Amino acid sequence: MTPPEGRRLVGNRVLTTLLVAAVASVALLPFASLSPNRLVSGQPVMLWQALAGWQFATLALIGILLLVAALAGPLPRRIALWLSLGATLPLLALDLQALGAYAHRALAEASPAARVSQGATFWILLFVSALIAIDALQRLRLGPSGRALYGVAALAVIGVCFSGELLSPLSIMREFANQRDNFIDQLVRHLLLVAGALLPALLIGLPLGLLANRRARLRNGLFSVLNVFQTLPSIAVFGLLIAPLSALGRAVPWLGELGVSGIGVAPAIIALVLYSLLPIVRNTYSGLAGVSTGALEAARGMGMTPRQILWRVEIPLALPVILSGLRIVTVQAIGLVVVAALIGAGGFGAFIFQGLGQYAIDLVLLGAIPTIVLAVIADFALQILVSLSRPSGTR
Amino acid sequence: MIELQGLTKTYAGKNVVEDVSMTLETGEFGVLIGPSGCGKSTTLKMINRLVPLSGGRIILNGDDVTELPAEQLRRRIGYAIQSTGLFPHWSVARNIATVPQLLKWPKSRIDDRVDELMAMFHLDPAEFRHKYPHQLSGGQAQRVGVARALAADPEVLLMDEPFGAVDPITREALQAEMRRVHRQTGKTIVFVTHDMDEALQLATRIALLNGGRLVQYDRPIEMMVKPADDFVREFFGQADLGLKLLSRRWVHQYQRPPSLAHHATLPGLDHCWRLDDAGRPIVLEGARLDDQHRHTDVRAEWIATPEMSMKEALSRMVWYRVMVLPVVDGTGKLIGEVGMQGIMGIESDGGLHAGEPAS
Numbered sequence: 001m002t003p004p005e006g007r008r009l010v011g012n013r014v015l016t017t018l019l020v021a022a023v024a025s026v027a028l029l030p031f032a033s034l035s036p037n038r039l040v041s042g043q044p045v046m047l048w049q050a051l052a053g054w055q056f057a058t059l060a061l062i063g064i065l066l067l068v069a070a071l072a073g074p075l076p077r078r079i080a081l082w083l084s085l086g087a088t089l090p091l092l093a094l095d096l097q098a099l100g101a102y103a104h105r106a107l108a109e110a111s112p113a114a115r116v117s118q119g120a121t122f123w124i125l126l127f128v129s130a131l132i133a134i135d136a137l138q139r140l141r142l143g144p145s146g147r148a149l150y151g152v153a154a155l156a157v158i159g160v161c162f163s164g165e166l167l168s169p170l171s172i173m174r175e176f177a178n179q180r181d182n183f184i185d186q187l188v189r190h191l192l193l194v195a196g197a198l199l200p201a202l203l204i205g206l207p208l209g210l211l212a213n214r215r216a217r218l219r220n221g222l223f224s225v226l227n228v229f230q231t232l233p234s235i236a237v238f239g240l241l242i243a244p245l246s247a248l249g250r251a252v253p254w255l256g257e258l259g260v261s262g263i264g265v266a267p268a269i270i271a272l273v274l275y276s277l278l279p280i281v282r283n284t285y286s287g288l289a290g291v292s293t294g295a296l297e298a299a300r301g302m303g304m305t306p307r308q309i310l311w312r313v314e315i316p317l318a319l320p321v322i323l324s325g326l327r328i329v330t331v332q333a334i335g336l337v338v339v340a341a342l343i344g345a346g347g348f349g350a351f352i353f354q355g356l357g358q359y360a361i362d363l364v365l366l367g368a369i370p371t372i373v374l375a376v377i378a379d380f381a382l383q384i385l386v387s388l389s390r391p392s393g394t395r
Numbered sequence: 396m397i398e399l400q401g402l403t404k405t406y407a408g409k410n411v412v413e414d415v416s417m418t419l420e421t422g423e424f425g426v427l428i429g430p431s432g433c434g435k436s437t438t439l440k441m442i443n444r445l446v447p448l449s450g451g452r453i454i455l456n457g458d459d460v461t462e463l464p465a466e467q468l469r470r471r472i473g474y475a476i477q478s479t480g481l482f483p484h485w486s487v488a489r490n491i492a493t494v495p496q497l498l499k500w501p502k503s504r505i506d507d508r509v510d511e512l513m514a515m516f517h518l519d520p521a522e523f524r525h526k527y528p529h530q531l532s533g534g535q536a537q538r539v540g541v542a543r544a545l546a547a548d549p550e551v552l553l554m555d556e557p558f559g560a561v562d563p564i565t566r567e568a569l570q571a572e573m574r575r576v577h578r579q580t581g582k583t584i585v586f587v588t589h590d591m592d593e594a595l596q597l598a599t600r601i602a603l604l605n606g607g608r609l610v611q612y613d614r615p616i617e618m619m620v621k622p623a624d625d626f627v628r629e630f631f632g633q634a635d636l637g638l639k640l641l642s643r644r645w646v647h648q649y650q651r652p653p654s655l656a657h658h659a660t661l662p663g664l665d666h667c668w669r670l671d672d673a674g675r676p677i678v679l680e681g682a683r684l685d686d687q688h689r690h691t692d693v694r695a696e697w698i699a700t701p702e703m704s705m706k707e708a709l710s711r712m713v714w715y716r717v718m719v720l721p722v723v724d725g726t727g728k729l730i731g732e733v734g735m736q737g738i739m740g741i742e743s744d745g746g747l748h749a750g751e752p753a754s
Contacts, residue, residue: 303497316484317483
């Protein structure tokens with residue numbers, strides 16, 4: 001794995017590649033766009049046109065620091081990694097700040113209907129800083145607390161940028177201001193849908209995983225059924241559920257009053273539970289199956305009851321794998337809830353489909369970006385939970 | 396004391412263990428041995444009912460424990476296995492404390508017991524208490540496994556090929572340690588192995604199984620000297636078992652009065668010792684491998700004592716090329732002799748043939 005020592009120029013190939021990508025996008029792709037109103041596509045604005053002198057100088061300085069970190073020669077490896085990790089936070093801040101500052105300047109001399117939107121280079125710089133951070137965090141082998149600390153710092157930078165008036169002239173933020181109350185509603189709805197799907201999925205999936213572990217004969221049948229659910233396209237499942245659920249809602253009035261009908265929350269949650277079952281059952285099963293037979297034999301041989309073996313030996317040892325399943329399912333559910341907006345379940349998907357209908361790209365982004373952010377935060381948090389659940393002996 | 400009465404295990408209509416009965420007195424070290432598939436491991440696991448009995452009874456210190464709930468029985472019986480079965484998510488101390496915790500001992504008593512056991516197995520508590528199993532070497536992990544099995548001071552300790560997976564040097568160290576711990580604790584131990592050397596090193600009783608049946612149950616020496624049938628003879632006849640047997644026999648068992656005059660007519664006795672005034676041997680006349688009639692000065696290197704093992708005595712005869720060694724007491728006085736021919740004669744009945752010519 002380790003490349004031969006000697007006169008290598010590049011110490012960190014990932015970082016170098018990302019830097020090249022960033023420089024290319026700065027040179028070739030617009031940083032922002034300026035349009036006379038909400039529905040017309042805008043004029044591209046390149047980075048050097050958008051940035052003030054000191055901003056450009058700062059960006060150049062960050063670029064040089066990252067370049068130094070990427071080279072093999074100048075810095076010891078760990079220090080270079082810390083440097084690149086540290087540089088991502090000012091890069092993130094500068095990216096957001098520069099966009100906001102440009103929007104303020106550009107709109108001061110334009111008509112009130114004019115809009116500033118973020119361009120490709122803005123996104124690329126954002127992703128590049130995220131990827132640099134992920135790469136550095138992995139190579140530094142930081143523990144859960146170190147990673148959590150970085151996550152909080154990055155969120156703090158983003159929070160500060162969003163807290164004041166800095167970004168408010170941006171088109172997407174104006175859209176947000178128009179939809180503020182609705183946005184909070186849809187956020188809550190989105191989260192409730194995810195929780196409403198995960199809770200039953202866990203309540204059903206964990207016992208099924210245990211059952212699959214205990215009863216070899218049931219296992220194959222169970223997994224093939226769950227696999228079928230997983231292969232069905234989500235829209236098809238929503239469609240398939242419409243007829244039986246509306247019939248059920250009509251036939252059983254109290255269910256109908258609870259909101260069971262062909263569209264809305266009920267089919268969304270049923271479909272999400274079905275999709276969540278396979279990863280939960282499979283990970284629960286394989287987590288339990290991964291517990292060493294020696295430990296199980298010793299536990300029995302020393303007089304633990306089956307219940308004690310389950311809670312003291314099997315579950316603690318299987319927990320990291322089970323939580324990895326939960327991580328997959330959570331991220332998956334956050335994404336799938338978007339599609340559920342099609343059958344009227346609400347959530348951020350509502351903005352996306354509304355925006356698509358109106359050809360209002362900012363409205364689409366208002367649904368898409370928070371969904372991505374939710375998924376990233378959930379993934380990050382559960383990843384930390386997974387490493388915390390790893391028994392200290394094997395961490 | 397543990398008694399097995401007619402233990403039987405039937406899988407799919409076949410008896411894999413059939414009517415095994417044996418009694419192990421308190422403090423005995425019993426070894427179950429036999430070819431693979433002979434049912435030795437199954438028999439062991441039937442004692443703590445990891446394998447449910449198809450028939451038979453288990454009596455532990457006079458109590459019939461056959462019907463006792465399996466968990467309660469297992470907490471009275473220590474259990475150590477080849478893979479150690481240490482819980483990877485628990486520290487060494489917590490692993491050792493497993494059974495005391497199940498028995499709800501007070502914490503201070505558990506802590507004391509853990510320290511005591513770690514000291515017994517030469518694991519420095521300061522260093523090892525908080526280590527995790529993956530930080531231990533194979534030998535250390537196995538020690539922790541045995542310490543854990545002994546934690547609640549069980550009435551019997553079961554060990555299922557515990558040293559089968561460690562390297563030979565570590566295995567020897569662990570065997571020596573096991574002998575010492577057995578001596579120190581006086582525990583009744585049932586030990587499964589397929590390694591005859593290990594069995595002879597450790598056992599005070601050996602049970603040889605074949606095809607699920609107990610073929611012979613006896614002291615190691617009796618198994619070698621009085622094999623019940625050809626199977627036993629062949630099983631024990633592997634490799635250098637003759638020498639192993641001699642390593643458990645002593646010069647005083649083979650000793651005969653010294654020949655102080657030539658008896659040319661008696662084979663093996665056509666030699667004679669010359670003594671000094673104090674009765675110490677100084678010259679051996681005859682009994683040389685190379686030259687029957689040569690006189691040899693007696694040297695300290697090839698003098699035997701009554702407590703010496705016969706293996707060592709034989710080794711000296713071969714190395715110094717003499718057919719017979721003088722046996723002397725603490726003052727160096729000649730009290731007997733032990734000869735090459737004598738080694739053979741005694742084997743069949745284990746008795747003493749002192750004074751008789753070798754057959």
